[in-house]
Amino acid sequence: MSSETIATALPKTRIPSNAEVLRTQRRERISLTLRYLILGSVGLLMLYPLFWLLGASFKSNQEIFTTIWFLPRDLTQLLDFSAYYNGWMTRTEFTFATYFLNSFLIVIPRVIVTLISCTLVAYSFARFEYPGKKLLFSIMIGTMLLPPIVLRVPQYLMFKELGMIDTYWPLILPSAFAVDTFFTFLVVQFLRGTPRDMEEAAIIDGCNALQLLWHIVVPLLKPALISVALFQFIWTMNDFIGPLIYISTVEKYPVSLALKMSMDVSGEVEWANIIAISIVALLPSLTVFFLAQRYFIEGATSSGIKG
Amino acid sequence: MASVNLEKIVKTYPNGFEAVHGVDLEVRDGEFMVFVGPSGCSKSTILRMIAGLESISGGELKIGNTVVNNLRAKERGIAMVFQNYALYPHMKVYDNMAFGLKLAGLPKQEIHERVTQAAKMLEMEHLLDRLPRQLSGGQAQRVAVGRCIVKRPEVFLFDEPLSNLDAKLRASMRVRLTELHRELRDRGQPSTAIYVTHDQVEAMTMGERICVLKDGTIQQVDTPTTLYDRPVNAFVAGFIGSPEMNIRPATVVARDGGLGVEIGDTMLPLPAAYSDALRNLIGQKVQFGIRPEHIGTPRSILAAGSQERAAIANCTFRLREHMGNEVYTYFDLGGHEFAARIPTDFAGEIDKAERGQTIPLGFVMDKAHIFDADSGLNLTLSALPPA
Numbered sequence: 001m002s003s004e005t006i007a008t009a010l011p012k013t014r015i016p017s018n019a020e021v022l023r024t025q026r027r028e029r030i031s032l033t034l035r036y037l038i039l040g041s042v043g044l045l046m047l048y049p050l051f052w053l054l055g056a057s058f059k060s061n062q063e064i065f066t067t068i069w070f071l072p073r074d075l076t077q078l079l080d081f082s083a084y085y086n087g088w089m090t091r092t093e094f095t096f097a098t099y100f101l102n103s104f105l106i107v108i109p110r111v112i113v114t115l116i117s118c119t120l121v122a123y124s125f126a127r128f129e130y131p132g133k134k135l136l137f138s139i140m141i142g143t144m145l146l147p148p149i150v151l152r153v154p155q156y157l158m159f160k161e162l163g164m165i166d167t168y169w170p171l172i173l174p175s176a177f178a179v180d181t182f183f184t185f186l187v188v189q190f191l192r193g194t195p196r197d198m199e200e201a202a203i204i205d206g207c208n209a210l211q212l213l214w215h216i217v218v219p220l221l222k223p224a225l226i227s228v229a230l231f232q233f234i235w236t237m238n239d240f241i242g243p244l245i246y247i248s249t250v251e252k253y254p255v256s257l258a259l260k261m262s263m264d265v266s267g268e269v270e271w272a273n274i275i276a277i278s279i280v281a282l283l284p285s286l287t288v289f290f291l292a293q294r295y296f297i298e299g300a301t302s303s304g305i306k307g
Numbered sequence: 308m309a310s311v312n313l314e315k316i317v318k319t320y321p322n323g324f325e326a327v328h329g330v331d332l333e334v335r336d337g338e339f340m341v342f343v344g345p346s347g348c349s350k351s352t353i354l355r356m357i358a359g360l361e362s363i364s365g366g367e368l369k370i371g372n373t374v375v376n377n378l379r380a381k382e383r384g385i386a387m388v389f390q391n392y393a394l395y396p397h398m399k400v401y402d403n404m405a406f407g408l409k410l411a412g413l414p415k416q417e418i419h420e421r422v423t424q425a426a427k428m429l430e431m432e433h434l435l436d437r438l439p440r441q442l443s444g445g446q447a448q449r450v451a452v453g454r455c456i457v458k459r460p461e462v463f464l465f466d467e468p469l470s471n472l473d474a475k476l477r478a479s480m481r482v483r484l485t486e487l488h489r490e491l492r493d494r495g496q497p498s499t500a501i502y503v504t505h506d507q508v509e510a511m512t513m514g515e516r517i518c519v520l521k522d523g524t525i526q527q528v529d530t531p532t533t534l535y536d537r538p539v540n541a542f543v544a545g546f547i548g549s550p551e552m553n554i555r556p557a558t559v560v561a562r563d564g565g566l567g568v569e570i571g572d573t574m575l576p577l578p579a580a581y582s583d584a585l586r587n588l589i590g591q592k593v594q595f596g597i598r599p600e601h602i603g604t605p606r607s608i609l610a611a612g613s614q615e616r617a618a619i620a621n622c623t624f625r626l627r628e629h630m631g632n633e634v635y636t637y638f639d640l641g642g643h644e645f646a647a648r649i650p651t652d653f654a655g656e657i658d659k660a661e662r663g664q665t666i667p668l669g670f671v672m673d674k675a676h677i678f679d680a681d682s683g684l685n686l687t688l689s690a691l692p693p694a
Contacts, residue, residue: 197393200360201454205407206381215406219397 057083057276064271086270087277090262092250096277099258100284106243106254107236110172114232115225117178122187123213127199137188144181156245170246171239175232183228190224191217226295234285255281309371309384309461309499310336311357317365318352318523326352327523329366334462334501337492339485341514342503345546349523350503351466357501358387358464370462381411386455387464391471392447394439394454401435404454418457425456428487445476452487463488465502469509477509485513507547511535519543537691541594541683544676550599550635554678555643557595559588568595568677571641575618578673580690585677593686594678599635599648601674607653608669617669624660634658638668 048070055070058077072078088096124130125137159170178184202216218225240256247253253261259281262274311334318327326349334340342350355361357368359380368376375383386407394403401422408418426432429449439447448468455463468484469477491498504510510517511531519526519534519542527539531547538544544552557568559577566585567576575595577585585593608617620640628635634654636647647668649657660666677686 195391195393197389197391198395200358201387201389201393202395202406203360204358204380204385204387205454205458206410211410216395219395222397 053275053279057272057279059272061269061271064275083270083272083276084280087262087273088280090258092261094251096255096258096280098251099253099255102252103237103254103256103284106168106171107233109168110175110236111229111232113172113176114178114180114183115229117176118180118183118187118228119213119218119221119225121178121184122191123217125184125188126191127196127217140181140184143179144185152241152245159246165246166248166252167246168252171236171242180232183232186228187221187224190221194220223295226292230288230292233288237285309497310334310338310369311462311499311501312369313353313357313366314369315366316353316356316363316368318349318356318361319364325523327356327364330523330525332518332525332528334499337498339488339500339502339513339515341510341517342501342520343505343507343510343514343517343546344520344526346505347522348520350505350520352523353520354387354464354466354501354503357383357462358385359383381407384461385464386458386460386462387466388448388451388455388468390467392439392451394442394447394450396439398438399435400431400437400439400442400450400453403439403450404435404457407454407458421457421459422453425453428456428490429453444472445480448472448480452484456491459496461497461499463498463500465500467504468502470504470506481509481512508549511547517547519546537685537688538676539685539688541596541678541685544596544678544685548598550646550648552596552598552676553602553645554594554596555645556680557593557677559585559591559593559677561589568593568675569641570595570643573620573641575620575670575672575675577675577677578616578690580673581677581687584686584690588686592680594680594683596676596678597645597670597674599646601671602645602647603649603669603671604653604656605667605669606655607649608671610650610653611671613671614669616673617671619667619669621665622668624657624664624666625662627654627657627660636668638666640668 052068052070055072056064058080059067059072063072067073090096125133125140155170155174156165159165162169164170164173174180198220199212199216202212207215238256239254240260243254243257244260247257250261259274259278262277263269311332313330313332316327316330317325319325330353342353344350352361356363357370359375359378363376367374370383370385394400395406398406404422404425405418408421413421422435423432426435429452431446431449431453434442434446434450439450442450448471451468465484469480472480488498488500502509502513511534514531516528516530517534518528521542527534527543529537534543534547538547541554545554555570557570560567560569560574562574562576565576565579566582566589567574569575603611603617605614605619608614622645623639624636625639625644626637628637629651632651633648634651634657636649636654636657638645638647656666675687676691678684679686
């Protein structure tokens with residue numbers, strides 16, 4: 001059929017005028033601008049305390065307590081980083097370098113043992129059949145509902161018996177036995193959502209259970225494991241109660257305890273120093289988060305396998 | 308060189324459910340055997356038992372001359388293609404293919420040779436450097452096949468490998484896989500293949516022999532043409548062929564000089580050859596089966612030269628589907644619905660028929676089957692011409 005016949009065969013339709021198209025486009029633009037404006041201002045409102053914190057690290061005590069605006073009155077103060085220096089040096093014989101190092105001495109081993117123990121336990125729950133599996137899994141989920149505080153006293157007594165008080169062991173060792181139930185649960189669910197075909201193919205290719213875990217399952221679990229590592233890193237970095245209970249020597253304090261200690265010192269507290277150092281304390285967690293963000297979102301939202 | 312022998316193979320699950328009931332089967336060396344059946348017939352379970360992914364609850368499984376019941380998958384000399392390809396997503400195509408060989412500890416040089424050779428055979432050398440997520444469905448399928456070939460297994464196992472592909476690709480992959488099998492066999496390489504599918508078209512076109520399964524038991528094992536022409540029971544008759552065979556309740560009746568079947572109020576005469584087999588069943592209920600292509604208009608019957616063997620009956624027209632070269636015609640006879648495949652050239656009167664109109668249709672009666680009403684066994688098998 002030629003184009004002419006098509007044109008004549010069609011009923012006469014109204015062709016939209018140029019003005020109508022422009023009007024529609026303008027309306028869409030306005031509504032889009034409005035939406036971004038509202039979302040943006042709400043977002044700013046939520047971030048304001050953070051901006052204020054940043055600004056406050058350059059202010060004097062008097063200004064901190066009298067102004068709500070985040071920038072210091074005298075903008076040249078923004079060039080004065082003495083609060084960061086003073087905060088870092090602390091009033092003790094140790095600088096924050098020591099405390100950061102201490103924090104990492106807790107965080108890094110803990111993340112590693114968490115990853116290993118979670119993967120092993122989750123692999124067994126998700127892929128093997130054995131008597132009592134359902135019961136064990138329910139118990140594990142049950143411990144997730146237990147308030148952590150109820151375990152503090154018995155755990156303290158236990159570690160005291162083992163002579164581990166004032167060492168980092170009580171902060172690291174539990175994670176080696178997959179007591180971070182939430183993480184184990186996360187990995188189990190992720191693994192349940194991934195098809196078994198690849199593992200079966202690998203069995204036929206000649207893998208034994210451990211080769212299977214290393215060559216196939218761990219790469220499949222990568223997004224979930226990155227989420228676990230990230231959460232564990234941030235939570236351990238920010239943990240205050242744990243070190244408070246078990247660590248008594250100032251030399252062994254992690255960042256969270258050291259920050260608190262800076263506030264405790266009798267006499268005039270220079271708030272800018274504390275605020276400055278608390279900003280510095282945020283940096284490792286933020287850095288790790290942004291580095292792992294891509295995988296983290298993948299791990300939290302999907303199984304990472306395309307159909 | 309390896310045949311696969313199943314002797315009284317049983318699969319019972321821990322909850323007591325018996326999925327496979329004593330299956331006996333021999334897959335000959337170099338043969339392309341297809342397992343076909345509806346979902347839940349345990350065809351995949353049997354394949355997975357052969358692969359070593361499921362334990363064998365009872366019976367004996369031999370590959371070649373070795374009993375492999377208790378051997379691990381990698382010691383059985385098998386390779387398997389999965390429905391959704393099961394490529395390792397974090398490895399490139401080359402490493403996917405080489406993975407099994409690396410685990411087996413083959414020297415690098417040999418791995419490289421085998422992989423490139425297989426890639427050449429499957430025309431996928433340009434894909435070796437890609438990750439599985441960068442492949443289309445058809446390409447991923449070829450990689451999955453390649454991963455099997457490099458292992459040079461005694462037996463290839465296919466678990467519905469084409470069911471994730473679109474119709475066109477499926478048809479072309481079907482031909483490729485069949486060709487590949489013949490190519491391997493012609494080269495003298497081990498090429499015994501067991502192929503699981505629920506699609507009877509795949510079964511008919513690919514299988515040298517087909518094993519039809521239902522509820523964990525074998526119904527019939529034979530060549531495609533024999534299955535089609537001489538089904539042992541109503542299940543096989545209905546499962547093989549599309550549109551499926553018309554199988555409707557009927558009664559055997561006596562008529563002048565022979566027997567007939569009564570479907571509702573219509574009597575169709577049966578050929579004299581069936582008399583011996585059905586004489587004792589006069590007055591009894593049976594199932595009457597006839598394939599859609601053995602029903603036609605008087606003109607199409609004449610054109611096929613089967614007018615002498617055909618019985619003409621008045622039918623009530625319901626619906627037609629134009630397939631291009633054929634018209635699928637749906638009609639009622641004696642209160643039961645039937646389907647016919649009529650060549651378009653001879654479908655003139657069907658084309659004009661109105662719903663509810665009476666039309667004369669011919670039934671080629673020596674192609675009809677009579678099945679036992681209860682057991683479904685084909686009672687006329689002895690009277691049919693041998694395969």
